[in-house]
Amino acid sequence: MRERRLSKFSVGRKLARALASDHSFRSGRIIGSMCTAPHPFAARVFSKHIEKNLGDPGLSPGAMALEAEAIRSLGGLLSLPDAHGYVVTGGTEANILALWAARERAGGRGREVVVSEAAHFSIDKAARMLGLEIVKVPLGRDRTLDPAEVEKRLSPRTIALVGIAGTTDLGLIDPIEEFSRLAVERGLYLHVDAALGGFVIPFARELGRTNRAFDFSLPGVQSITIDPHKMGMSVIPAGGILFRSRELLELVRIQVPYLSGGETALPTVVGTRSGASVLAVWALLEHLGRRGYRAAVERAYELTDFLAAEVRTIPGLNLVAEPVTNVVGIGAAAMPCERLASLLREKGWAVSLFPGHLRVVLMPHLRLKHIKKLAADLRAVASS
Numbered sequence: 001m002r003e004r005r006l007s008k009f010s011v012g013r014k015l016a017r018a019l020a021s022d023h024s025f026r027s028g029r030i031i032g033s034m035c036t037a038p039h040p041f042a043a044r045v046f047s048k049h050i051e052k053n054l055g056d057p058g059l060s061p062g063a064m065a066l067e068a069e070a071i072r073s074l075g076g077l078l079s080l081p082d083a084h085g086y087v088v089t090g091g092t093e094a095n096i097l098a099l100w101a102a103r104e105r106a107g108g109r110g111r112e113v114v115v116s117e118a119a120h121f122s123i124d125k126a127a128r129m130l131g132l133e134i135v136k137v138p139l140g141r142d143r144t145l146d147p148a149e150v151e152k153r154l155s156p157r158t159i160a161l162v163g164i165a166g167t168t169d170l171g172l173i174d175p176i177e178e179f180s181r182l183a184v185e186r187g188l189y190l191h192v193d194a195a196l197g198g199f200v201i202p203f204a205r206e207l208g209r210t211n212r213a214f215d216f217s218l219p220g221v222q223s224i225t226i227d228p229h230k231m232g233m234s235v236i237p238a239g240g241i242l243f244r245s246r247e248l249l250e251l252v253r254i255q256v257p258y259l260s261g262g263e264t265a266l267p268t269v270v271g272t273r274s275g276a277s278v279l280a281v282w283a284l285l286e287h288l289g290r291r292g293y294r295a296a297v298e299r300a301y302e303l304t305d306f307l308a309a310e311v312r313t314i315p316g317l318n319l320v321a322e323p324v325t326n327v328v329g330i331g332a333a334a335m336p337c338e339r340l341a342s343l344l345r346e347k348g349w350a351v352s353l354f355p356g357h358l359r360v361v362l363m364p365h366l367r368l369k370h371i372k373k374l375a376a377d378l379r380a381v382a383s384s
């Protein structure tokens with residue numbers, strides 16, 4: 001730390017210089033991110049309440065009540081208005097809590113968790129923290145999961161299945177109906193990672209884009225991850241974990257005797273936690289309502305369709321899967337994807353590179369003019 005103070009002006013100038021090379025959502029150049037520019041209303045509510053710490057719930061009974069309301073609202077979106085849960089820091093914390101609950105529920109009966117090889121790395125992270133073993137099921141050539149392959153990997157040591165509703169690499173949806181059937185038959189815990197899809201698939205169903213079931217309407221589903229800081233358009237950090245019952249949530253709570261509200265049970269992985277995040281989530285859910293989110297999802301699909309149609313017409317490029325949500329996977333037959341990615345990066349695009357394809361996520365900060373420009377650049381680099 002420096003000894004002498006630096007004026008706010010000088011610090012501001014240093015800051016601006018240091019951040020000059022950072023990408024911004026406003027530029028329309030961030031095409032590989034699952035986050036987006038926070039909705040201005042969420043940002044306003046967030047900045048107004050930055051002092052709130054829900055790690056000491058007794059200090060903010062009002063904010064805690066709104067968190068419960070936000071959870072009911074998310075539960076309603078996922079077919080269970082009386083779900084139990086919390087707004088957490090993101091999909092990673094939500095997945096950790098879910099697998100922790102699964103482990104506690106199994107009571108030492110086994111340690112294996114079965115999930116597709118497309119699982120987000122937070123599942124591996126959670127397993128390492130919790131002493132669980134991840135059994136990965138390979139995907140078929142069309143990148144989807146065959147339920148028979150899942151069943152083959154179940155053993156007496158299996159305690160849980162994780163289904164993904166909106167995979168990280170391609171936005172695809174696992175056969176969660178089948179997962180649910182297996183979970184009920186075998187008494188397994190089923191967690192659904194809908195970090196991205198939670199705010200997309202319910203509206204995609206209403207828009208007639210998919211008829212896949214993935215939520216609490218399936219009897220085997222015990223918990224769901226749904227992230228307001230992805231397609232929920234709220235401020236980072238904001239994830240969501242929802243459990244089917246209070247008993248499941250109790251499995252991951254810790255009793256704390258000394259806080260302001262008296263003896264209390266805290267459920268999140270982190271201690272001190274942002275009340276501002278929670279209030280921003282609540283406020284935006286109230287403000288946009290289903291109609292607002294549906295409109296955002298509809299726009300995202302328009303861009304998805306546009307980009308997918310363009311990619312189909314560009315010689316040397318291909319879609320690695322038919323988009324199901326707002327994610328487009330672009331493969332290149334004539335050159336390594338690493339080269340395609342670096343040519344696009346040279347042109348200023350912030351792309352995500354997976355083994356064998358580039359990922360474009362059509363998030364709400366993107367406009368048709370950005371995607372038209374992207375398509376033109378893709379066409380140019382594909383033939384270079």
Ligand code: 0PR
Nearest residue numbers: 033034035090091092093120122167168193195
């Ligand atoms: N589950 C799924 C299916 C995810 O895709 C992700 C993150 C998580 C869980 C974990 O969520 P948190 O990162 O909130 O803990 N998916 C994004 C990804 O890996 C995260 C991300 C977001 C990466 C924005 C880059 C970026 O610019 O692609």
